[in-house]
Amino acid sequence: MKLDILAIGAHPDDVELGCGATIAKEIANGKKVGIIDLTRGELGTRGTAETRDEESTKAAKILGVVTRTNMEFADGFFVNNKLHQLELIKMIRKYRPEIVLCNAIDDRHIDHAKGSNLVSDACFLSGLLKIDTKNPDEDDWQDPWRPKHVYHYIQWKNIEPDFVVDVTGFMDKKMEAVLAYKTQFFDPKSKEPETPISSSNFTDSIAYRAKDLGRLINVEHGEGFTVERYVAVDSLYDLK
Numbered sequence: 001m002k003l004d005i006l007a008i009g010a011h012p013d014d015v016e017l018g019c020g021a022t023i024a025k026e027i028a029n030g031k032k033v034g035i036i037d038l039t040r041g042e043l044g045t046r047g048t049a050e051t052r053d054e055e056s057t058k059a060a061k062i063l064g065v066v067t068r069t070n071m072e073f074a075d076g077f078f079v080n081n082k083l084h085q086l087e088l089i090k091m092i093r094k095y096r097p098e099i100v101l102c103n104a105i106d107d108r109h110i111d112h113a114k115g116s117n118l119v120s121d122a123c124f125l126s127g128l129l130k131i132d133t134k135n136p137d138e139d140d141w142q143d144p145w146r147p148k149h150v151y152h153y154i155q156w157k158n159i160e161p162d163f164v165v166d167v168t169g170f171m172d173k174k175m176e177a178v179l180a181y182k183t184q185f186f187d188p189k190s191k192e193p194e195t196p197i198s199s200s201n202f203t204d205s206i207a208y209r210a211k212d213l214g215r216l217i218n219v220e221h222g223e224g225f226t227v228e229r230y231v232a233v234d235s236l237y238d239l240k
Helices: 014-028 049-063 082-095 110-125 171-178 200-216
Strands: 005-009 033-039 067-073 099-102 149-153 163-166 222-227
Touching (some): 005 082, 014 099, 014 149, 014 163, 014 171, 014 222, 033 110
Antiparallel strands (some): 149 222, 163 222
16 A cells, blocks of 8 residues: 555654644545554553553544554664664555654654654665565565655644644644543543643643644644755745
8 A cells, every 4th residue: 555645653642743634634635644653652651552552543533544553662762773763664665655744853752853763764764775675564575665755743842843734624633633542631530640741731732833833824723844855846936
């Protein structure tokens, strides 16, 4: 299965929080989108790996992605090394995405920057002819594949975006997918310990960040991304 867009997150819920509305918009436009979670979020204070599995499956159905895979790397302890790179290369070559969306380049959680670097390096290495990999589902050798673009979504920290996607009309879908992770976010009846993302302020911040980015580009809602290379346009009139 060839994907147009592959969204990758260190933990289940990273993709929904970082670029859920963008994904929903692209799917509505007919693009094939898949998600890869690097870990099961097993070190999360609230919930369990099993509840995260259930929640991520529900969120994927809400967004309408065609596939979701968990690499089962060690939450908190995965590293950007050959072993992890090769496992990701297999998935990139399997799905052959044109665009990869991945974690923020710098963030509060250490896995986010690690995941960002790991995905970026794997995308580059995936295009090298002399790296041999086999399809994880079959026993055939894979051809090299390098995505055309790698974009990094924004998470906890207010990183200045290089471009902003107009996601007006898709925030309800994003919030529905985010709140599918019911063990993680604000619930006044929950007896679980408080975390930085379990407050009502954090849930509210998802909407007000999107509104603020939308304000800056003169639309209702926006999601921001950073780039590894300059964004090229054919004409000044391509810019909104």
